[in-house]
Amino acid sequence: MSNISAWIERFPGLSRLDQPTKELLLNQSQIVNFAKGATIFGPGNSPENMLFLLDGTVRVQQTSDTGHEIVLYRIEAGQSCVLTTACLLSYDDYSATGIAETAVDAAAVPRAVFDTLVAQSKPFRDFVFAAFSKRITDLFLVIDEVAFQRLDVRLADKLIKLSSNTDRVATTHQKLSIELGTAREVISRQLQEFQRRGWIEQARGSVTPIDKSQLQKLANHNT
Amino acid sequence: MSNISAWIERFPGLSRLDQPTKELLLNQSQIVNFAKGATIFGPGNSPENMLFLLDGTVRVQQTSDTGHEIVLYRIEAGQSCVLTTACLLSYDDYSATGIAETAVDAAAVPRAVFDTLVAQSKPFRDFVFAAFSKRITDLFLVIDEVAFQRLDVRLADKLIKLSSNTDRVATTHQKLSIELGTAREVISRQLQEFQRRGWIEQARGSVTPIDKSQLQKLANHNT
DNA sequence: GAGTCTTGGTGACTATGTCACCAAACATTC
DNA sequence: GAATGTTTGGTGACATAGTCACCAAGACTC
Known part of the structure; x- marks a missing residue:
């Protein structure tokens, strides 16, 4: 063998x-x-x-x-x-x-x-x-x-999981929308809201969680 | 045996x-x-x-x-x-x-x-x-x-299937909402709309399709 | 016939999805 | 490196769906 x-x-x-x-x-x-x-x-x-x-x-x-x-x-x-x-x-x-x-x-x-x-x-x-x-x-x-789950909760959860190994998640809004079975625009707006709250930073083709604890807190709502 | x-x-x-x-x-x-x-x-x-x-x-x-x-x-x-x-x-x-x-x-x-x-x-x-x-x-x-499917389409489809044997479907709005994984109010409003269009008649605990062909037509949208 | 449960109705509001765009970033080609 | 096309993301207006807090009529129980 x-x-x-x-x-x-x-x-x-x-x-x-x-x-x-x-x-x-x-x-x-x-x-x-x-x-x-x-x-x-x-x-x-x-x-x-x-x-x-x-x-x-x-x-x-x-x-x-x-x-x-x-x-x-x-x-x-x-x-x-x-x-x-x-x-x-x-x-x-x-x-x-x-x-x-x-x-x-x-x-x-x-x-x-x-x-x-x-x-x-x-x-x-x-x-x-x-x-x-x-x-x-x-x-x-x-x-x-x-x-049954809210989209913001699901997205936060997904970001937490994707960022378990890396600081910077290399993905597009389009890909995230396929992950969750929703539309790209919905992801874009939700990420903007996360950014506004200072939880993430965005660049073309990447999302960088800054405050994972807040994301985690949201992800824990109904899990 | x-x-x-x-x-x-x-x-x-x-x-x-x-x-x-x-x-x-x-x-x-x-x-x-x-x-x-x-x-x-x-x-x-x-x-x-x-x-x-x-x-x-x-x-x-x-x-x-x-x-x-x-x-x-x-x-x-x-x-x-x-x-x-x-x-x-x-x-x-x-x-x-x-x-x-x-x-x-x-x-x-x-x-x-x-x-x-x-x-x-x-x-x-x-x-x-x-x-x-x-x-x-x-x-x-x-x-x-x-x-991905619209609720009116799914509800019409469900009603068609439930009424394949009977004229009168004995069910409640609550039960229909569980069939489709939605809220009772949503079903109530959708059934009202079907009724307004003359496709069904309603009574407490029952839905009676009158115009199955119209329901079928709606159900065929994306199936 | 007074309570109680089930069933359904409703308005106001929020959340999500859709559509039709636009614009910036990036890649490719000449 | 300018022209071009593609990918990515932004946006407003709107449609659909879900939520919440009620109410009210029918049905059932005592």
């Missing part, structure tokens, strides 16, 4: 697989790469494989027939594209789009192998169902936020 | 199971009943079993911490509560609530049996993943509607 085949160990849920199962998974899967910005799956482009993300982030979003977009969830390294698998096993077209937010390395597992693994390994089943559970919980949360 | 054990045949996806699997499913499951209005599962009340609905309808809805409610989807006879199963296999608390909308008969399958069935039967796996797929597609649709 070379180091490239050690990827299974990066998945906490998969390290408990027994040795034959690990070998099956390694032998029958293939490492694939996607460039930043690539469309990994989308309507009319059903994925043939289940992906285990080794590195990078996939953003899953939906485009309404009105042309509006909203981010549904993200798949990070160490997680898998289970929802694509579910939908790949069914008739329906998958109505969401997966976009490589960074360069992405992933292990692609064909659906037949996926099926075999689900059949023969309890740890693998647990992994799959836990992954489903996380995604569905995420979706419930999105519904709650879109339907 | 008495007729009570023939329930598997009512599930199109399960009729393809082989005989030993059918027997396992029948022997290890139990028929349960819920009265209309009963809470079948909810936060802090994780279901121990997977349910196969033999008769009746389960309404699955979410209550926000702001006190607002929204209907997520319904489980009809012939379908199963897969999402509860997913969440039951994971740590998270299930944040949605399942309410018996009518009297409900169901077959309850313990999680250990569910796991065995997933392991040993491909048709059962297909059934489970197809059910997942349907639910997730439903959730995507809810997100799209809540985030």
